[in-house]
Amino acid sequence: MRVGLELLELARAAGARVIFVVGVGRDVGKTTALRAIYAAACRCEISAGLASIGRDGETLRGEARGKPRLWLEPRTSFVTARDALPRTPAVEISKLSSLRSPAGELLYARVVSSGFYELVGAPTASGVAEIVEELGTSSEMVIVDGAVDRVAALAGSDAAIVVACGAAAAPTPAEAVDEIATLVARLRVARFDPAAPALFLEGALTASDAAALIAARESRQIVVRDPTQIAVSGRAGARALSALRVRCLRPLHVIAATTAAIGPQRSFEPRTFARAVAVATALPTFDVYAATRAA
């Protein structure tokens, strides 16, 4: 089982030229999944463009933490910050961006000599969209180490989303499975039906909105701009999605889930966990460490 290749093929089969890897939390194997997809792209001689959000994905919440740099092969395009660019080996700098991250001005680079490089990305959804578009001009496949709240930039496009879940996300396997099941249900909210009655929300669907709509026995479609506008998570989110007909204007395409049964604090039984995630999400589910696909 080559997990990276399987994920890459799923994305290509869906017609995607962008793969966004998002996670239900930290240390859930996002970067490992991204590495696997990237390695598969390199083996298939597909030119790849890599980007991240923020310096390590969570800088906006003030939790910046060094992330392992990635070993990148020649011809790979990537986005990094000026201050994060290694002095050696030299890269081809194709463009300086007007976008800034907490780590400095962003730039587009192309690997000439293989080496370790740090991905740094834009701190806003619009910045992510700009980066993805720019990388797409020089790469056959753009792979983004992402975050759920930046996925909005890709809503309505054909970008594929891989959701990573792991033992670090929750104290028990059941809770971790609940987390990813709710997140996937949110991200997979369907496009609204223009022929059916609908209530369009200007902003996000919050827990209090959802509670009020459920209490009012609202039967119309509740339409948000895109799935990231559903700001209800956990059990409340699951309840809202089952009790209301939540729909969106710009849907997302979730193609797979990955599991990381090992975490810094705890580990789950890998096969049972992956199987439970596959059942709960109804998605092709891969254990990126065990190199297996859940049956």
Next chain:
Amino acid sequence: MKAPSLLDDATARVLGFDWLTSATAPVSPYGEPLFAQLRPFAAGEETQAAARAQAIAAFAGACDADAFDTLRAALNDVPDVNAGVARAAMGDVLDDPSFLELRRFCATIERLDAVLGARGVAVPLSNRAVRTVADALTPGGRDGSGFYLAGEFDRALDAARDRLARAQAELDAARGRESERVARELGRDEIAGDEFIVMRTDLHAPLPAGVRVLREAPTYVLCALELGEASFAALARRDAAADEVGAAEARVRERLSSIVREHAAGLGAAADALGELDVLAGAAHFAKVYGCTAPAITPEPVVEFEAARFLPLEVELAAAGRSFTPLDLELRDVAVLTGPNMGGKSVSLQTCGFVALCAAFGLPAPARRARSGIFEQIAWLGMGREREADGLLSSFAREVVELKAVLTRSSRRLLVLADEFARTTTPHEGKALMIALLERLRKLRACGMLATHLAGIAAAAGVAHFAVRGLREIPPCGPAQDVDAALAALAEAMDYRIAEVGPEDQPRADAIALTALLGVDREFVDSAYRALSQ
């Protein structure tokens, strides 16, 4: 542009100073600091102000819209190299993004010289330093858009990279063989990633050699692939080769940085010239877009123009599909301006101030012809300053305080534009105050125009009297609630032009006609007409 001594905040707002600043602003990081330092010319600097306005107008005349687009896009895109050049000048070794910025800077200068040279605008930006640095950085890429520390910079760098590539390939091969062996022994397709899980149920023999256990769990073991002897040796050779590449790259960067250091002064001069060009181009673009002409600038306290426009309003009207009626005026000394309600008295004053403002900064003015003095102070009194409301003062008291401030400053070159000054006191006393103001302005040898509805002021003060021509006819009333239609009909019927009138002419207001036009009921309007006739 800043004009704290020329205009107070309220006058700046009424005359559209922020609009003018924005319309003439440069677009590059080189022009912005120069633009921020621009101050109005002082009395006695009429020649310099006129020369600037003529240079801007000539630039605008030499460039067509395409040239401006090219010019502004290039200026907008040019990176700021000042910090990098300063760092190099102090002995720093620059990084590759800095070299890219310098390449783009040099390429932009060469492109701008070509664009301007083709149009006969002699603004030489390039110099020996720019050409030398551009030549030195040329191996970094064929165009100005990217940069790579290429082997063409140094043959030793090329050779070191070849060795690194070979060493990396050896390491990859050794590592690949070890990984494939472990995968084969574990019955897997591949070992992907630094860490991997082996399920105990899949483990029918001891873990293969070269696999390190990181964590054991009841159902699986978390492992990592160790480096074998062959990989270790290859890794050592690869690291040594990488160090060589690093050293060779550092040498190239040091050499390029030293070239920048040697030419720092010349690059600084080019950056300054680029800044001046940007400021000039910003003003010329304004002149081109709005059809401005260089005003004649005179030591006399006058504001004269033909077909002048108050641009902030013209732009607003154009957005609403309407047009501005250009105005003619010859204001020498002081004068009174009268005219009907909604006839454009305030706009006439604003146009007057806007032309004087352009002259003060040596800018072409939005007029077919203009002539203006350089004023030390332009003061707006009366209506229009309301945003400065002070709750403790009545409207009249506030006007008096503002008047006192102007008179106390006693500027040598003063332009006063007063819109219905003293309108909130009795007409009798208001008229007296305006006559006194006109006399004082004359005594100060100031220039000024006072707009009012009160009659007889110009004659009493012995000053020129201008009037907006007013309604050509009374337009028919529309539906009572259709204010927009009424305003459109009014605009159509109004002759906004200004003409000098005789001392006996009474100011027109057309106020009752306007009341009817704006939809007040017929009985009310008839009653007003009866009262007027009595």
